Amino acid sequence: MTTTSAYLTVGGIDIDVIHKDIKHLHIGVYPPLGRVRVAAPERFDDEQVRLAVVQRLAWIKRQRKRLQAAPRQTEREMVTGESHYVWGNRLRLKVVERPGRAKAEIDGDRLVIYTAPDSTAESRRAALECWYRDQLRQALAPLIEKWENKLQVTVPKWTIRRMKTKWGSCNRESRHIWFNLELAKKHPNCLEYIVVHEMTHYVERKHGERFIKLMDERLPNWELRRSELNGSPLASEEWSALERSLERQGGLTDV
Numbered sequence: 001m002t003t004t005s006a007y008l009t010v011g012g013i014d015i016d017v018i019h020k021d022i023k024h025l026h027i028g029v030y031p032p033l034g035r036v037r038v039a040a041p042e043r044f045d046d047e048q049v050r051l052a053v054v055q056r057l058a059w060i061k062r063q064r065k066r067l068q069a070a071p072r073q074t075e076r077e078m079v080t081g082e083s084h085y086v087w088g089n090r091l092r093l094k095v096v097e098r099p100g101r102a103k104a105e106i107d108g109d110r111l112v113i114y115t116a117p118d119s120t121a122e123s124r125r126a127a128l129e130c131w132y133r134d135q136l137r138q139a140l141a142p143l144i145e146k147w148e149n150k151l152q153v154t155v156p157k158w159t160i161r162r163m164k165t166k167w168g169s170c171n172r173e174s175r176h177i178w179f180n181l182e183l184a185k186k187h188p189n190c191l192e193y194i195v196v197h198e199m200t201h202y203v204e205r206k207h208g209e210r211f212i213k214l215m216d217e218r219l220p221n222w223e224l225r226r227s228e229l230n231g232s233p234l235a236s237e238e239w240s241a242l243e244r245s246l247e248r249q250g251g252l253t254d255v
């Protein structure tokens with residue numbers, strides 16, 4: 001079965017389109033960021049896909065709102081035994097109580113958080129987030145340098161932050177690029193895809209044919225990396241639970 005893929009932007013929402021040997025168009029809105037993916041029959045062209053999406057736009061926006069406003073009370077307690085993702089690997093958490101500043105590190109197949117005996121889940125979470133940020137910063141620096149050299153452009157400023165709907169974004173005028181902190185949980189291949197994707201926006205704003213052609217030249221297996229990013233195990237169990245509950249409500253997938 002051959003598949004081709006494309007991007008569309010409809011009503012300000014980026015849509016991933018996959019053409020497949022299927023009979024009916026299928027729209028899905030996926031956690032954690034509310035990514036929208038359309039599987040379309042091969043005979044559908046961009047315009048037909050766009051029309052189908054426009055018709056379902058209100059539904060899509062509702063699903064995205066729901067995902068993005070998802071209650072956080074299911075967030076993990078940050079206790080020994082929980083699993084957390086680091087660079088695409090699922091690691092078991094071990095909490096070690098000891099005096100001094102909280103910090104995190106990897107020890108074999110364990111993610112260890114050292115923390116004061118009376119620490120709260122919130123402070124352990126903050127320590128881990130700080131560590132994720134550090135990991136991401138260390139991985140991004142050489143990647144950005146590599147692509148600055150390859151593409152002969154500079155990235156004057158880049159920032160890591162929490163984002164609810166995007167893996168990355170860029171300001172074409174200032175060339176400032178933002179990266180989603182969650183990328184530290186995904187395979188490094190995915191991070192490189194986002195670096196190249198955002199740098200490609202320097203020369204092409206939209207996700208049209210030209211953008212895809214540039215991506216094909218720059219990173220021939222970008223589609224694989226993109227599906228790894230969007231399809232790899234969910235960042236945390238809270239999202240699988242959320243996904244299941246949305247499925248039960250019949251909300252997540254639109255057939």
Ligand SMILES: [Zn+2]
Pocket residue numbers: 197201207
């Ligand atoms: Zn983009």
